[in-house]
Amino acid sequence: MDLRYYLHAMFGLTSEGTTIVIDPWNDDIGHPKPRVAPDAVVISHEHFDHNNVGLLGGTPKVLRGLADEGKTWAKLDAHVGGVHITGMPTYHDTEQGKERGKNTVTIFEVEGLRVVHLGDLGHLLSDEQARAIGTPDVLMIPVGGHYTIGPAEADTVIAQLKPRVVIPMHFKTEANASWPIGTLDDYLKGKTAKHLGSSATVTRTGLPAKQEIWALV
16 A cells, blocks of 8 residues: 655555555645545535645545535445544534534555544544544554644654554644644654654555554655
8 A cells, every 4th residue: 555645634545556545635725726636525514724625636436425515424334445434423622513513534445454543633632532443554644743633742642542653743834834833843752753854655464563653754
């Protein structure tokens, strides 16, 4: 499985000729527009920096984590190629959605791997939620704070889920320098990380024996 980071919370997952994009951002966010025409796109929640299907080429199948314009959670359970995609309800804040609404954690089962994208998770996980997510082989987790969990909360969620690979996302860059969120370096202070550019190949047999942070930019 190949995983490409398009910055913010946008990723592309490719397996056996099938490509799925997660959380495409709006042009206004300021990153260079990618050229990608996926088979499907998954939307964790209905905010402009996560739901811009128009950013993508082709006519991808659209899978939404929320329904009724973000008012309720959708029943996300789909197969795209050899990828099984399910969703788990969470919130965008610590007030059960009263501040920023609902969010869906997306779980991808692909090539014997469990790959989890937390969307704009805004709170620590309950024991029930952690059990439902399971133990990820790869965890894409927001770390910037303010709109989502920040560094300390991210570390707690990582301790809850015990993933093999941690990929930080939703942090400040030059393109969104005015946003009140932290940088990747803010999160990585005191930590050891592998810096891999914008993409990584993940295989069942190639997973690290001990947890690693993979910094994609």
